[in-house]
Each structure stands twice: as C-alpha cells, then as structure tokens.
Amino acid sequence: MKEFVVPLLVLSHAYAVSSLKRVCEQQLEHGLLNLENVVDIFQLSLLCNAPRLTLISHRMILSNFKAVSATEGWKSMRNSHPGLEKELLESVIEEENNQKEKIRKSKERKIYLELxxxxxxxxxxxxxxxxxxxxxxxxxxxxxxxxxxxxxxxxxxxxxxxxxxxxxxxxxxxxxxxxxxxxxxxxxxxxxxxxxxxxxxxxxxxxxxxx
Ligand SMILES: [Zn+2]
Ligand SMILES: [Zn+2]
Ligand SMILES: [Zn+2]
Incomplete structure (x- = not known):
C-alpha cells in the first residue's frame, strides 16, 4: 500500500471510487504522511479534492515550516506553483502573528490578574x-x-x-x-x-x- 498510495489516490479520485479514495486518505493521515512528502501530498489533496487531507497537511507544514521548507518537495513546488508557495508563506506569517498575539494577551491577562x-x-x-x-x-x-x-x-x-x-x-x-x-x-x-x-x-x- 505504502508505495501505491499516491497513484491509488489519484486513480480513485479520477474514477470516482470513493471507498478506495477514503482508504488512501486514511492511510496517509495515519502514518504515511511525513515531513518529506507533506508538500506533495498537500498539492495532491488540492487536485484530488480531499479537504481533510488538505487541512492536515497544511497544519503539518505550518507547524514544521523550517524543516518542510528545506525539502525537495518544497523546492519543486516553488518552481511549479509559485503562487501556492506564496500563499503558504503568508499563512506561516499569519500563524506566527497569531502565536505572538496569544502570548501578548496571556501576558496582559497575567498583569491584570496580579493587579x-x-x-x-x-x-x-x-x-x-x-x-x-x-x-x-x-x-x-x-x-x-x-x-x-x-x-x-x-x-x-x-x-x-x-x-x-x-x-x-x-x-x-x-x-x-x-x-x-x-x-x-x-x-x-x-x-x-x-x-x-x-x-x-x-x-x-x-x-x-x-x-
Ligand atoms: Zn492577608
Ligand atoms: Zn476605597
Ligand atoms: Zn519607597
């Protein structure tokens, strides 16, 4: 299954075999998805209309951005889909800002509580x-x-x-x-x-x- 999961996902989507497609998605979600392939899977999930997989791989990219942006997958995406790279970079920045905002708010709450x-x-x-x-x-x-x-x-x-x-x-x-x-x-x-x-x-x- 491991080596065929990607072609199977594409085929099951193309031929609308939804039960097989679901199995492929689950296999990826529960173990086969990793930092090396996450960029490819992310793009594939968009092409194959697999929103859950899109969400999961997107999250994985955001929370491991440093490692993911050094992979071959990221480099080839940069060449083939610069627009997608830009979107991802924007969401990374947004995520960082959200984190900062959260920290700022919790500090503020602490000061307020002390007072x-x-x-x-x-x-x-x-x-x-x-x-x-x-x-x-x-x-x-x-x-x-x-x-x-x-x-x-x-x-x-x-x-x-x-x-x-x-x-x-x-x-x-x-x-x-x-x-x-x-x-x-x-x-x-x-x-x-x-x-x-x-x-x-x-x-x-x-x-x-x-x-
Ligand atoms: Zn007292
Ligand atoms: Zn008083
Ligand atoms: Zn004094």
Missing part, C-alpha cells in the same frame, strides 16, 4: 488587618492561619516599605510608585469611598495626581 489581586489584598489589609499590619482598631495576631489573599504577603511588605521610605513621593522610588498606583487605581474603582478604609481613597477620587 486585581493586589487591589483585593489592599482592601483586605486596610479593612481586616493581616499578620503584622492593619487598621489600629482591629486586633490581629501574628500567628493566623495562612491568608487566603495571594497578594497579601507581598502587599504587606510594600505597605511596610511605604510607611518607612524616605523617598515617599510619587515617582521617588519604584516600590512607592507601585503603592501610589495601587492607591490611585483603587480609589478610581472603589464603589463606596465614604465607608472605605483604604488610605487616601476619598482624597484621590477628587484630585488628579499624575504619576
């Missing part, structure tokens, strides 16, 4: 107190069970730094700058500044500080 968690922890610390810091009117002890707010520990350090930093002005030090940003962002998003325990919440809402 969200920091804001949550800020409200939590100012409202409940946690470990070593919190509002003066709360009792809190240092041996509590681990805090459920993931950003709490980091924020605790940040608040401690903020309280002691000599450069505590917007833009003066990166840690303090982060703290100012959190405070400002919190205040912008806070639904109820009148009862909010976060420092400067109400103040920042009414004033514009550029950081």
């Amino acid at each position: 969200f968690e920091a804001m949550e922890a800020l409200v939590h610390i100012c409202r409940d107190g946690c470990r070593t810091i919190g509002p003066h009117d709360k009792d809190f002890n240092q041996n509590q069970t681990p805090c459920k707010y993931r950003a709490c520990k980091g924020l605790e350090l940040l608040v401690r730094h903020f309280a002691g930093c000599k450069l505590r002005v917007p833009g003066g030090c990166i840690h303090c700058k982060r703290m100012w940003q959190l405070l400002e962002l919190h205040s912008r998003l806070c639904a109820d500044s009148t009862s909010c325990r976060v420092p400067l919440c109400r103040y920042l809402k009414t004033s514009v500080i550029s950081l």
Whole structure:
C-alpha cells in the first residue's frame, strides 16, 4: 500500500471510487504522511479534492515550516506553483502573528490578574488587618492561619516599605510608585469611598495626581 498510495489516490479520485479514495486518505493521515512528502501530498489533496487531507497537511507544514521548507518537495513546488508557495508563506506569517498575539494577551491577562489581586489584598489589609499590619482598631495576631489573599504577603511588605521610605513621593522610588498606583487605581474603582478604609481613597477620587 505504502508505495501505491499516491497513484491509488489519484486513480480513485479520477474514477470516482470513493471507498478506495477514503482508504488512501486514511492511510496517509495515519502514518504515511511525513515531513518529506507533506508538500506533495498537500498539492495532491488540492487536485484530488480531499479537504481533510488538505487541512492536515497544511497544519503539518505550518507547524514544521523550517524543516518542510528545506525539502525537495518544497523546492519543486516553488518552481511549479509559485503562487501556492506564496500563499503558504503568508499563512506561516499569519500563524506566527497569531502565536505572538496569544502570548501578548496571556501576558496582559497575567498583569491584570496580579493587579486585581493586589487591589483585593489592599482592601483586605486596610479593612481586616493581616499578620503584622492593619487598621489600629482591629486586633490581629501574628500567628493566623495562612491568608487566603495571594497578594497579601507581598502587599504587606510594600505597605511596610511605604510607611518607612524616605523617598515617599510619587515617582521617588519604584516600590512607592507601585503603592501610589495601587492607591490611585483603587480609589478610581472603589464603589463606596465614604465607608472605605483604604488610605487616601476619598482624597484621590477628587484630585488628579499624575504619576
Ligand atoms: Zn492577608
Ligand atoms: Zn519607597
Ligand atoms: Zn476605597
């Protein structure tokens, strides 16, 4: 079957023997298709109207582009069907851009999530107190069970730094700058500044500080 699969595919297509054609397609799909022949099979699948095979070989080309573009099959396609080569190159570039976009989006999501968690922890610390810091009117002890707010520990350090930093002005030090940003962002998003325990919440809402 192995050596005849390609001629059989062509013949079964030409004579409309659909059951044989299906067998050939399956044989290719499940093992006979490889990096060496994928460009030929891709072209053949277009000629023989075998959309599933087209899709599978197209995917294989895109995900192994470097290796595939060095094969004899690719070189001869470049000579015989330059238009097809161009189309494939375009889809390779599109695929790369999609990947980049995906990475960019996931980074963005991560930053957003971190920010969200920091804001949550800020409200939590100012409202409940946690470990070593919190509002003066709360009792809190240092041996509590681990805090459920993931950003709490980091924020605790940040608040401690903020309280002691000599450069505590917007833009003066990166840690303090982060703290100012959190405070400002919190205040912008806070639904109820009148009862909010976060420092400067109400103040920042009414004033514009550029950081
Ligand atoms: Zn906490
Ligand atoms: Zn600082
Ligand atoms: Zn607030």
